[in-house]
Amino acid sequence: MLTAKRDIMKNVPNPETYTCVCGRQAQLTDKNITTKFKDQTIVVNNVPSYECSSGHVKLSRLTRVNIKKLLKTAYENGLNSINYK
Numbered sequence: 001m002l003t004a005k006r007d008i009m010k011n012v013p014n015p016e017t018y019t020c021v022c023g024r025q026a027q028l029t030d031k032n033i034t035t036k037f038k039d040q041t042i043v044v045n046n047v048p049s050y051e052c053s054s055g056h057v058k059l060s061r062l063t064r065v066n067i068k069k070l071l072k073t074a075y076e077n078g079l080n081s082i083n084y085k
């Protein structure tokens with residue numbers, strides 16, 4: 001399991017829906033997420049996110065891990081936006 005971690009992260013799909021904390025079904029959708037890495041604001045484009053009809057946005061743990069890596073890459077290259085896919 002551990003040795004194949006990289007491949008698992010690439011291949012595990014996000015489920016199509018997710019039950020939000022408010023109890024509504026959140027649909028998987030691609031969103032542009034604006035966030036901060038250290039002192040820099042960085043936009044991550046086309047992030048697979050769950051958004052319910054109340055506007056709550058949730059990212060899977062896998063997605064968060066991937067974003068963290070992308071933010072680091074963007075920061076090191078002086079980019080203020082980066083594509084998730």
Ligand SMILES: [Zn+2]
Nearest residue numbers: 020022052056
């Ligand atoms: Zn909600």
